[in-house]
Amino acid sequence: MITAAVEEREHYLNASYGIKSWLLTKDHKRIALLYLATITFFFFIGGIFATLIRIELLTPKGDLVSSDTYNKLFTMHGVIMVFFFLIPSVPATLGNFFIPMMIGARDLAFPRINLLSWYLLVIGGLFAIFAMVAGGVDTGWTFYTPYSTSYSNTWVIATALGIIVAGFSSILTGLNFIVTVHTMRAPGMTWFRLPLFVWANYATALIQVLGTPVLAITLVLVFCERMFHIGIFDPALGGDPVLFQHLFWFYSHPAVYIMVLPGMGILSELVSVYSRKRVFGYGFVAFSSVAIAVLGFLVWGHHLFVSGQSLYAGMVFSFLSYFVAIPSAIKVFNWTATLYKGSISYATPMLYAFGFIGLFTIGGLTGLFVAALGIDVHVTDTYFVIAHFHYIMVGGTIMAYLGGLHYWWPKMTGRMYPEGGAKLSALVIFLGFNLTFFPQFILGYLGMPRRYHAYPDEFQVLHVLSTAGASVLAVGYLIPAIYFIWSLRYGAVAGANPWKATGLEWQTPSPPPPHNFEETPVVTHEAYDYSATIGEAVQVG
Amino acid sequence: MASELHVETLALREQFDTASQQKNASTLGMWIFLITEIMFFGGMFLAYTAYRSWYPNVFGAASRTLNATIGAINTAVLLCSSFTMVLAVRAGQLGKRKAIMIFLSLTMLLGLAFLGIKGYEWWEKFQEHHVPGPSFHMEGTPLQGQAQLFFSLYFAMTGLHALHMVIGVGVMSVLLLQAYRGKYSAEYYTPIDVGGLYWHFVDIIWIYLFPLLYLIDRHGPKP
Amino acid sequence: MSERTEHVDSVLTYAIVWIALLAATALTTAVAYVDLGPFSVVVALFIAVCKMLLVALFFMHVRHSAKLTRLVLLGGLLWLGILITLSMADFLTRGWLGVPGK
Numbered sequence: 001m002i003t004a005a006v007e008e009r010e011h012y013l014n015a016s017y018g019i020k021s022w023l024l025t026k027d028h029k030r031i032a033l034l035y036l037a038t039i040t041f042f043f044f045i046g047g048i049f050a051t052l053i054r055i056e057l058l059t060p061k062g063d064l065v066s067s068d069t070y071n072k073l074f075t076m077h078g079v080i081m082v083f084f085f086l087i088p089s090v091p092a093t094l095g096n097f098f099i100p101m102m103i104g105a106r107d108l109a110f111p112r113i114n115l116l117s118w119y120l121l122v123i124g125g126l127f128a129i130f131a132m133v134a135g136g137v138d139t140g141w142t143f144y145t146p147y148s149t150s151y152s153n154t155w156v157i158a159t160a161l162g163i164i165v166a167g168f169s170s171i172l173t174g175l176n177f178i179v180t181v182h183t184m185r186a187p188g189m190t191w192f193r194l195p196l197f198v199w200a201n202y203a204t205a206l207i208q209v210l211g212t213p214v215l216a217i218t219l220v221l222v223f224c225e226r227m228f229h230i231g232i233f234d235p236a237l238g239g240d241p242v243l244f245q246h247l248f249w250f251y252s253h254p255a256v257y258i259m260v261l262p263g264m265g266i267l268s269e270l271v272s273v274y275s276r277k278r279v280f281g282y283g284f285v286a287f288s289s290v291a292i293a294v295l296g297f298l299v300w301g302h303h304l305f306v307s308g309q310s311l312y313a314g315m316v317f318s319f320l321s322y323f324v325a326i327p328s329a330i331k332v333f334n335w336t337a338t339l340y341k342g343s344i345s346y347a348t349p350m351l352y353a354f355g356f357i358g359l360f361t362i363g364g365l366t367g368l369f370v371a372a373l374g375i376d377v378h379v380t381d382t383y384f385v386i387a388h389f390h391y392i393m394v395g396g397t398i399m400a401y402l403g404g405l406h407y408w409w410p411k412m413t414g415r416m417y418p419e420g421g422a423k424l425s426a427l428v429i430f431l432g433f434n435l436t437f438f439p440q441f442i443l444g445y446l447g448m449p450r451r452y453h454a455y456p457d458e459f460q461v462l463h464v465l466s467t468a469g470a471s472v473l474a475v476g477y478l479i480p481a482i483y484f485i486w487s488l489r490y491g492a493v494a495g496a497n498p499w500k501a502t503g504l505e506w507q508t509p510s511p512p513p514p515h516n517f518e519e520t521p522v523v524t525h526e527a528y529d530y531s532a533t534i535g536e537a538v539q540v541g
Numbered sequence: 542m543a544s545e546l547h548v549e550t551l552a553l554r555e556q557f558d559t560a561s562q563q564k565n566a567s568t569l570g571m572w573i574f575l576i577t578e579i580m581f582f583g584g585m586f587l588a589y590t591a592y593r594s595w596y597p598n599v600f601g602a603a604s605r606t607l608n609a610t611i612g613a614i615n616t617a618v619l620l621c622s623s624f625t626m627v628l629a630v631r632a633g634q635l636g637k638r639k640a641i642m643i644f645l646s647l648t649m650l651l652g653l654a655f656l657g658i659k660g661y662e663w664w665e666k667f668q669e670h671h672v673p674g675p676s677f678h679m680e681g682t683p684l685q686g687q688a689q690l691f692f693s694l695y696f697a698m699t700g701l702h703a704l705h706m707v708i709g710v711g712v713m714s715v716l717l718l719q720a721y722r723g724k725y726s727a728e729y730y731t732p733i734d735v736g737g738l739y740w741h742f743v744d745i746i747w748i749y750l751f752p753l754l755y756l757i758d759r760h761g762p763k764p
Numbered sequence: 765m766s767e768r769t770e771h772v773d774s775v776l777t778y779a780i781v782w783i784a785l786l787a788a789t790a791l792t793t794a795v796a797y798v799d800l801g802p803f804s805v806v807v808a809l810f811i812a813v814c815k816m817l818l819v820a821l822f823f824m825h826v827r828h829s830a831k832l833t834r835l836v837l838l839g840g841l842l843w844l845g846i847l848i849t850l851s852m853a854d855f856l857t858r859g860w861l862g863v864p865g866k
Contacts, residue, residue, distance in 0.1 A: 107556040109566045175573045182832065183566040184556070210843045213577045217584035221697065230673045230693040232588055237686030243591055246851045247584050297846055301854065311861055313854035520558075565830075572833055576840030583844040590848055591855045613793045617786055624782040627823040634772050741824045748815045751789075752808040756796035 011414070011511040026111035027514060029412070032097035034118050035088060040481070042084040042125060049077035051474065053453075054436075054467040062454035070453040071138035072154065076128075078141025079159060083166050084125050086393060087255065090262030091173055091208075092117070094404050095201045097412060099177060101505040101512065102195045104186025104521040109179040113172050120169035127162030131155035140451065142252070145233040145244040149225040157226055160219040167212045167219075170258075174208030177201055186504070188523035195503055195527050196285050200265025203289035207254045207261075207296065215251035218244065242308050249300035257296040260360075260392055261289060263400030264331055267353055270403050271335045273501040274350035275342025278528035281334040288327035295324040305376045314373050321371035328364055332357060347499075348422040352403030355430050359395025363388055366441065381451075384444025390437045402429070402480065410494030414510045415487045421479060429476035435469025502529055552729045564731050571735040575742045578705075582746055585698050589753060592694070596687040601758025603679060603691035606671060608662065612755040615658045616747060622651035623744045630737040633730030641720045641733065648740065649713045652706055659703055663696075672696070695754055702750060705743045712736050771828045781822040788815050 012029045022030060052073050056064040065073065096114065100107050108114050131137050137159040139148040148156050181194070181202050222244070224230045231237045233244045272279045279285055301309060301317030335357060344350070366388040370376045379385060409417050439462040444450075448459050455463070497506040508517050557563040593600045629644035670678045671692050679688040716736050719725065725733060792811040800807060821827040826834060 105556070109556065110570060111556055171577050175570060175577070178573055179566050179570045182569060183562055209573055209577050210580055210839075213581035214584045214847065217581050220701075221584070221588075224693075224697060228674070230697060231689060232693050232697070234686075237689050238592075238596060238684070239686075239690055240591065240855075242854070243588060243851075246854065247587065250584075250847055250851075297843065298850065301850065304854075309854045310857040310859075311863075312857040313850075316850070316853055569832065569836070572836045576836060576843070579840040579844050580847070583847055586844070587848050587851050590852060594852070594855060609793060609796065613789055616789050620782065620785045620789065623785075623819060623823050624778060627778050628775065631772060631775070631778070738824055741819050745816050745819050748819070749812050752792055752796070752812055756792065756804075756808055758804070759796040760799045 009509065010513060011509065012514045013413075013511050015514045024115070026107070026115060028096050028100050028107050028111065028114055029512065029516075031111075031114050031118055032093050032095075033412070035092040035096060035121070038118070038122060038125070039085050039089055039093065042080050043477075045129075046077055046080035046085055047474065047477070049073050049080065050470065053077060054470040056453050057455075057463045058460075058467050060455050060457050060460050065453070067453065068138060069136075071140070071451070072136035074451055075137050075140050076132055079128060079137070079163065081393075082141055082255070082259075083163050084121070084128060086259040086397060087166075087170055088121055088173070089259075089397070089401055090266065090404065091177070091201055091204055091258075092121070094197075094266070094401075094408060095177065095204075095262060096173075098408065098505050099180060099198055099201060100184070101508070101516050102198050102503060103181065103184060103189050104504050104517065104523065105180065105184040106515045106517075106520075108176050109184055110176050114176055117169045117172040117176070120165050120172070124162040124164070124166030124169065127158050127165060131158035131162065134158070142248060143219070143222060143244075144248075145222065145225070145241045146235060149222055149231075149233055157223055160223050164216050164219050164223075167216045170208050171212045171216075174205035174212075177205040178209065181205075186521050186523055190523075192283070192286070193523055193525070193527055194286075196268035196279060196282065196289070197262075197265035199286040199289045200261050200268070203293040204258050204261045204265075206290070206293045207258050211251040211254040211258075211297065214247060215255075218247040218251070221247075242304065245304050245307050245309075246300070249303040250297075253300040253303060254293070254296040256389070256392070257292050260397050261292060263356065263397040263404075264289070264328075266400045266404035266407075267331075267335055267356055269501075269503070270349050270353040270407060271338045272528045272530075273407070273499050274345045274347060274353065275339050276345075276530045277338055277342040278526070278530060279334060280337035280340075281330075282527065284330055285334050288330045291327040292324065295320075295327065299324055299371075302371055302373075302376070305373055306380055318371060318373040318376075322368065325364060325368055325371075328360075332361055332364075346423075347406075348417070348419060348426055349403040349407040351423060351426040351430075352399045352406070355426070355433075356396055356399040356403065359391050359399065359433070363391030363396055366391065379444055381449055382444035383440040383448045383450055386450050387437045387440035387444060390440070395433055395437070399429070402426070405480075405484075407499070408505075409484065409487070410498050411505055411510045411512070413488060413491075414494055415491030416494045416498065417480075417487045417491060418483050421483050425476050425479035425483075428472060428479065432469050432472030432474075432476045436466050436473050437469070439463070439465045439469075502527065560728070567731050567735055568738075571738050575738065578742060578746075582698070582701065585694065585701070586749075586753075589694050589698070592687075592690050593757070596684070596690070597758075599682055599684045599687040600691050602682055603671075603688050603695075604755060604757035605759065605761070606669065606679065607695075607755050608665070609755045609759060611658060611662060612751055615655055615662075616751045618651055618655045618658065619744050619747050622648045622655070623741050625651060626737050626740045630730070630733050633725055633733040634727060636725070636727035636730070638720060638723060638725070641725060641730075642717060645713050645717045645720060645733075649710050649717070652710045652713070652740075656703060656706055656710075659699065663699075666692070666696075698750055698754070702743065702746055705746070709740050709743055712739065771825075773822070773825075777822065781818050785815055785818055788818075 012027055022034065025031060052065070056062070056070060062070065096108070134155055137152070137154045137156055139152050139154070139156060143156070143160065181198060221232050225232055225234065231239055233239045233241050235241060268279050268285055299317055299321040301313055302321045305314050366384070370379060370385060370388060406417055406422060409415070443459055443462045446459065448455055494510050496509050504521055507521065553560055553563060557566065625644045625647040629641055629648060632640035632644055666672055670676055673689045673693045673696065677685065677689050677692070679685065682688060713736065716733055719732065788811050792808055795807055796804065820837065826837065
């Protein structure tokens, strides 16, 4: 199309004005931005709780806050970060924005349900914020019974309701994505021509629709037990608190794959465009996404190793837990093979991709340690586990998310972010992250329990290092927040395809028109066909 | 070349290219929703399975306090409503407005009858002090805790089912109104179709709840 | 990828299925009063599965529907199976070791 200045051409941002045009929009791109604002807000709330936790842990005594308050801090940090930031993050922002574009569609299959999903997240979030402001909840984000049902005197019901509502948001998003990918692909867009980002979000959507309902009913049962004394988990009646744990982790383990799979999808995009090569082993990567989704449902009992679960069940779950590492490893091998003989660019998104590969690998390997029943008996409920999952969630998912945000920022806004500042903050984040969480592996191995705010003196040095890292990490996260907003006005104007990437989303102007494409595209080639790009072509792997 | 002139109607929303694409999407969407419902109820089916396997005798005794005849009649009522529902869908396929309205109305009535009978059963349970809580007491066993577990599951499962019935009746009333307004035809009856899928699913849940709750051990304990 | 397009089942077909469902209900109720020991639950569930299949195949038109629909339904049932089976692997093996808490 004619390269008119961004302001003169109609696109999805200027097609209509006013608050109603945003709050009642059916445009998946606008809904993606609504989500972006919402989850960023929750990220910083969760970050505030993390800050307070780390400050408390500077000293061995529990002297900043009382034990009860500390319980509330880590609970709310977990609840906000998991349910109101990580679970929606990539699918609801980048997925919402780009899946229709990547498949050549005008929108998702159900645009109004998409908008409803956002409202549900906001409403759920309001419940959670109410609970926080009204006094907090102290059960841990895991809500174990009978504490949550019978003994806690905090806002369990309000928080549980918020999570249930947010869960429905997640279910509807997953449903929307599955139907969209099945029924709305443009002519010629076969399954095996889909970008791997679509495969990843599709697999994630499968987990969302199959797992989240179980969390919903579990929290409903907690609500009933707390509110109406209908005891399902009450040991005094012969009930089993471990039943709660089975139901809870049946969702919450696959949930961690909801949180990381879309990030892996981003990785496939980044590694490909910044090596100017198609992804090595496309089919393997696509199938491994689905394999992770399926296998992820078979392993939840590894969270119950020391709960009173039978030893035989523990052995079964431990055995199965090793398998789920395999498809993840396959992806890492394939990304690495993609890099081989690629024409590597070190743009900011690629820095985040490198960070992901290294940190996710560490997180994943330590996952194998805790999958081993014998080791887990010693490190469960210690900082080892905390470090393990933060390496995946923060070192993995958040890195991928930031990489994707930078990569697609020009497409979403028509502006480039400042590359210098972006590279700097990527470095700050990487260093801050490792300083925060690597000491925690050691702490956990040495016996520092999780959810404790008072600890033996000999652990202080490692805690101080961790808190120092957290301060650096916080700065690292603040810088992009500032320059992204700055770029909206002062960033260099981006063209349709600043990265010279393949993919349908780059074949339309930046920002895209309201209906994405002037004409419905017809697809005739594979997903990462870099042989056609000028100049930097490398042999097709 | 797809023109951007997509007139949005009930029959064709602007994100779709063809009516059949829209129908496929709607139907697939409803089926996926139904499997989320399978998993939603599924959590309680797990709780039931676990506790019945641990406390078979008490669960049997508690089950015997339910009225199996009324339960069976209610099951029949719901099955009849599924029959009328599928006839409503069939009427939709044939574009017969009056028949659609008649069969939807019958379905709603049968659904309300089910709910009425259920309400009566619950009231009976309340009278007998079989509602979990401080005043719970079931005759014939010292294991009151385990008996309460059965009734907690009974009320939770039939309650959630009843809630879905209420929603179903609500959906039917909307479909009835739209049918009255002439919105449906042989070319476009998708809402009736997917509404029917929902209704049948709720029926299937009850098909399992009836034997699992009412028929655990009707022949009584071993001497 | 089309659903059953023009297939309009006859009222008779539906009526037969309806009668079969009612009969199955009567059967499962009656059989419940017979002492079959551990097989009571097997029989009850078997009849319930048959009723579910009748409703799904005929009333929900699964017998005419696209493969994807059937895959979705099977997937849902399979996932319920995973939830119950793997959890029961715990509930049924508690106390097998004679060690407290295991």
